Amino acid sequence: MTDLNKKTPAPAAAGSDGSGSEPLLKVDGLVKHFPITKGVLKRKVGAVQAVDGLTFDVRPGETLGVVGESGCGKSTMGRLVTRLLEPTGGKVEFQGRDITHMSAGRLRPMRRDIQMIFQDPYGSLNPRHTVGGIVGTPFRLQGVKPEGGVKAEVQRLLELVGLNPEHYNRYPHEFSGGQRQRIGIARALALKPKLVVADEPVSALDVSIQAQVVNLLDDLQEELGLTYMIIAHDLSVIRHVSDRIAVMYLGKIVELADRKSLYEAPMHPYTNALMSAVPVPDPRRRGAKSERILLKGDVPSPISPPSGCRFHTRCWKATQICKTTEPPLLQLKTGHQVACHHPENGEDQAPGDAPLVADVITVKSAGTAEPASASEAGKASEPAAASEAGKASEPAAASEGPEKSSGPAPDSDGKGASAPSTGAEDKAKE
Numbered sequence: 001m002t003d004l005n006k007k008t009p010a011p012a013a014a015g016s017d018g019s020g021s022e023p024l025l026k027v028d029g030l031v032k033h034f035p036i037t038k039g040v041l042k043r044k045v046g047a048v049q050a051v052d053g054l055t056f057d058v059r060p061g062e063t064l065g066v067v068g069e070s071g072c073g074k075s076t077m078g079r080l081v082t083r084l085l086e087p088t089g090g091k092v093e094f095q096g097r098d099i100t101h102m103s104a105g106r107l108r109p110m111r112r113d114i115q116m117i118f119q120d121p122y123g124s125l126n127p128r129h130t131v132g133g134i135v136g137t138p139f140r141l142q143g144v145k146p147e148g149g150v151k152a153e154v155q156r157l158l159e160l161v162g163l164n165p166e167h168y169n170r171y172p173h174e175f176s177g178g179q180r181q182r183i184g185i186a187r188a189l190a191l192k193p194k195l196v197v198a199d200e201p202v203s204a205l206d207v208s209i210q211a212q213v214v215n216l217l218d219d220l221q222e223e224l225g226l227t228y229m230i231i232a233h234d235l236s237v238i239r240h241v242s243d244r245i246a247v248m249y250l251g252k253i254v255e256l257a258d259r260k261s262l263y264e265a266p267m268h269p270y271t272n273a274l275m276s277a278v279p280v281p282d283p284r285r286r287g288a289k290s291e292r293i294l295l296k297g298d299v300p301s302p303i304s305p306p307s308g309c310r311f312h313t314r315c316w317k318a319t320q321i322c323k324t325t326e327p328p329l330l331q332l333k334t335g336h337q338v339a340c341h342h343p344e345n346g347e348d349q350a351p352g353d354a355p356l357v358a359d360v361i362t363v364k365s366a367g368t369a370e371p372a373s374a375s376e377a378g379k380a381s382e383p384a385a386a387s388e389a390g391k392a393s394e395p396a397a398a399s400e401g402p403e404k405s406s407g408p409a410p411d412s413d414g415k416g417a418s419a420p421s422t423g424a425e426d427k428a429k430e
């Protein structure tokens with residue numbers, strides 16, 4: 001039985017926070033604002049600030065997990081780094097080459113090296129094409145002639161992802177969700193990419209199938225030496241697959257750290273709230289007491305995000321400076337970056353500042369609900385407060401003291417919620 005947790009340690013530190021090999025992907029101040037237009041003249045009246053100044057590296061051979069509530073800009077970020085979207089600002093470098101505004105023609109050869117796996121295994125496969133046609137498309141688009149021919153190579157890929165090569169001529173509707181996602185994975189791997197960006201690769205699948213696809217991605221990484229960026233709102237999935245994790249909130253990275261530090265000592269209050277909402281997978285630990293924080297409201301609108309720290313409208317630790325001054329993403333511990341004036345498990349960056357009493361929408365008892373994902377953590381809240389926080393960048397709600405409840409402790413040994421299964425079981429079940 002395969003352990004869902006990462007079996008291999010993260011590769012040597014590199015990039016912005018350490019020494020070591022050159023990053024495969026380097027992102028600096030990445031911005032994407034979608035214009036909002038009005039009237040026949042399409043006058044610009046505003047912008048959705050979907051991604052607003054992301055800086056991070058992805059190192060060869062690692063898995064960078066990206067987590068955050070719905071609408072925080074995860075998919076936009078994935079589409080920007082794969083250059084399916086044109087950035088509004090910032091810089092994207094792949095293997096030392098600036099690809100930020102590279103033309104489609106010049107990007108073409110790079111497309112072999114950067115591939116994307118999409119969330120929807122139904123919508124992302126053309127229903128009129130056979131599996132052989134779908135997985136063989138990248139060869140035709142790139143004019144690549146594999147040794148032994150396209151058909152033999154496609155059948156090898158199908159076998160690699162745990163599908164029957166005999167099903168080459170079948171259509172997508174003849175496969176289950178998990179099998180379709182395997183087809184999408186085979187297509188992404190066809191040209192032996194260096195970087196695979198997987199946007200919610202398992203969230204459309206049954207929980208039992210999720211573990212199988214996660215294990216497949218893990219095995220393929222080891223076998224093919226892949227580098228992954230895996231986007232998910234589910235903290236359990238992110239925990240299993242990632243070497244390092246970036247936590248996003250409203251278009252920004254608020255915390256970036258290796259998996260162990262992030263789960264053992266999260267520094268950003270938002271990360272802490274997300275963590276506290278993860279259910280306990282180990283029945284022996286269910287009785288253990290821990291503090292649980294349930295955020296009120298949805299993520300505020302990215303059209304007019306809150307001033308200063310974007311989390312200040314929901315943060316129980318907010319002070320005056322949080323409302324006026326945006327905290328930079330700083331490395332406050334080795335390999336652990338956080339954007340917060342008053343981090344947890346770390347030195348206060350603005351001691352003595354007056355609390356933001358009147359503006360804070362604060363935490364609420366988690367009750368008996370056990371949300372398992374970032375989006376659930378954000379949504380499981382009181383409706384009245386939710387709409388206030390969701391619509392207004394400066395909510396006028398009065399403060400409540402932080403209410404914390406005792407509940408099951410998130411397990412500290414990194415074991416997962418869903419039972420992993422072997423590849424053989426995967427195939428049998430599907």
Ligand SMILES: Nc1ncnc2c1ncn2[C@@H]1O[C@H](COP(=O)(O)OP(=O)(O)OP(=O)(O)O)[C@@H](O)[C@H]1O
Pocket residue numbers: 034048049050068069070071072073074075076077233302
């Ligand atoms: N093409 C677009 N035009 C205008 N706004 C967009 C576009 N694509 C995304 N957005 C907006 O940008 C913000 C971020 O969207 P994005 O899809 O990146 O979020 P996400 O974190 O992937 O959310 P989810 O978890 O629901 O997939 C959202 O407010 C969304 O409405």
Ligand code: SF4
Pocket residue numbers: 268269270309310311312313315316317318319322327339340341342343
């Ligand atoms: S900067 Fe202030 S508002 Fe933002 S997370 Fe830190 S304490 Fe909370």
Ligand SMILES: [Mg+2]
Pocket residue numbers: 074075076199
């Ligand atoms: Mg998305």
